[in-house]
Amino acid sequence: MLKVILVDDEILAIELLETMLKEIGGIEIVGKFSNPFEGLENLSAQKPDILFLDIEMKEMNGIKLAQKIEALSAQTEIVFVTAYDEYALQAFNVHAVDYILKPIEKGRLEKTVQRIQQRRVQSELPSPQVPLLQANFLGGFRLLDQQKGPIKWRTKKVKEFCAYLIHQNKSVHREKIMEELWPDRTLDKASVALHTSVYHLRKELKNHGYHESIKYDDERYSLAIELNSDVQDIKIILNKTQTKVEDVKNLIDLYKNHYLAEEYYDWAVEEREQLQKKVIQFLDKFVMNMDAKTDRVLKEAIDKLVEIDPWEERFTVLQVQFHIQQGEHRAAIETYNRYKSNLWNQLGIKPQEKLVNLIKNI
Numbered sequence: 001m002l003k004v005i006l007v008d009d010e011i012l013a014i015e016l017l018e019t020m021l022k023e024i025g026g027i028e029i030v031g032k033f034s035n036p037f038e039g040l041e042n043l044s045a046q047k048p049d050i051l052f053l054d055i056e057m058k059e060m061n062g063i064k065l066a067q068k069i070e071a072l073s074a075q076t077e078i079v080f081v082t083a084y085d086e087y088a089l090q091a092f093n094v095h096a097v098d099y100i101l102k103p104i105e106k107g108r109l110e111k112t113v114q115r116i117q118q119r120r121v122q123s124e125l126p127s128p129q130v131p132l133l134q135a136n137f138l139g140g141f142r143l144l145d146q147q148k149g150p151i152k153w154r155t156k157k158v159k160e161f162c163a164y165l166i167h168q169n170k171s172v173h174r175e176k177i178m179e180e181l182w183p184d185r186t187l188d189k190a191s192v193a194l195h196t197s198v199y200h201l202r203k204e205l206k207n208h209g210y211h212e213s214i215k216y217d218d219e220r221y222s223l224a225i226e227l228n229s230d231v232q233d234i235k236i237i238l239n240k241t242q243t244k245v246e247d248v249k250n251l252i253d254l255y256k257n258h259y260l261a262e263e264y265y266d267w268a269v270e271e272r273e274q275l276q277k278k279v280i281q282f283l284d285k286f287v288m289n290m291d292a293k294t295d296r297v298l299k300e301a302i303d304k305l306v307e308i309d310p311w312e313e314r315f316t317v318l319q320v321q322f323h324i325q326q327g328e329h330r331a332a333i334e335t336y337n338r339y340k341s342n343l344w345n346q347l348g349i350k351p352q353e354k355l356v357n358l359i360k361n362i
Helices: 011-024 036-046 062-072 088-093 106-123 156-168 174-181 187-207 230-238 245-254 266-288 295-308 313-325 329-347 353-360
Strands: 002-007 027-033 050-053 077-082 098-101 133-136 142-144 214-217 220-223 227-229
Touching (some): 011 106, 036 062, 062 187, 156 174, 156 266, 245 266, 245 295, 266 295, 295 313, 329 353
Parallel strands (some): 077 098, 133 227
C-alpha cells in the first residue's frame, strides 16, 4: 500500500485525483492540502511514498516546494500534476518521477502508480551485506567500491560534495555547505546546485547498495554510510602511545601525498596542514630516538621527512649524516649538491654553515 499526499490549491482538482487513485487501488491517502505550506509541514510526520503536486499555486510555486521536499524526504517520489506543459524541464531538474497534464486521464495515472509500485517492491527485496567502501584522500579524492574500482562521478561538484561530507564526519548545515562549495553563486543557484548534488550522490551510492546514504535533519546533511579511509588509518598510527617500527613503515607507505593536494579544495587546507604537521612530528620523533631502529626504516623515515618538507634544512642534514655514517660519501655529496642547487634556484639562498661543514669534513 503506497502512502500518498495530495497538494493542489484547487479543491475540485484534489477531489478528482483522490477519486481516481481510490479506483486504481493500492493507495492510502494520508493527507490532502490546498495550502502548500501545510503540506510541507506534514511531510516529515506522514513520510509519504508519493506526493502529487500542482505547480501553479498562489502561496508557492510547486517547483520551489519540490526543491525543499527533495532535501527533506529522500523516500518521497514527486509527481507533478498541472495544466501547463512549459514546466516539464524544470520539473525533471528537481528529479520528479513523472509529469501529468490536466485534465488527468485515469489510464495515464494508473501507469505512473504501477511504475512506482514496482520500483518500491524491488527496493524492498533483501540484499546481501554491503562491504565497506574505501575513501582515499592522500593526493586526489577517490572512493573505491566493493571491487576496489573507483566510483565514477556525474560532475566534479558531486565528487567534491562527497569528499566534503566524509571530511566533516558530522552533520553540516546546508548554508555552510553552500558557502564552502558554491561561494560565488547566489543563494537560489547554490541551493539548486546543492539539491542536484544530493540527488546524484544518493543515486550513485544507491547503485552500489547504499539505499539510505545521506541523512537530512534540521537543515543539516551528513553521510550515513560506514567506510574505511587512508586518513583514518594514518590517524590510528599517529594516536598510538608506543611507536613500533612496523607502524613507521606503514605510515611511510600510507602518506604518499598531502591531504587532497590534487583537488585544490579551499575547505581542505587546514586539515592538510594539520595532518602534515602531525606526520612530520611523528617521523621526527622516531628519527631522533634511533636506538634499536633498523637502518633501512631509519633511512626511509628521513627520506620521507625530506620529501614532505624539502626546505627544512635540518632534515637534509639528517639525510647527509646518515649517508656519512653508512660510509656512503658519494651519496652524501650528491644529496648536498641537489639541495644546494634547489635552494639557490627556488629561494636564492645558500645552505647554512652546519650542512656545509658536514661536506667539508668528508
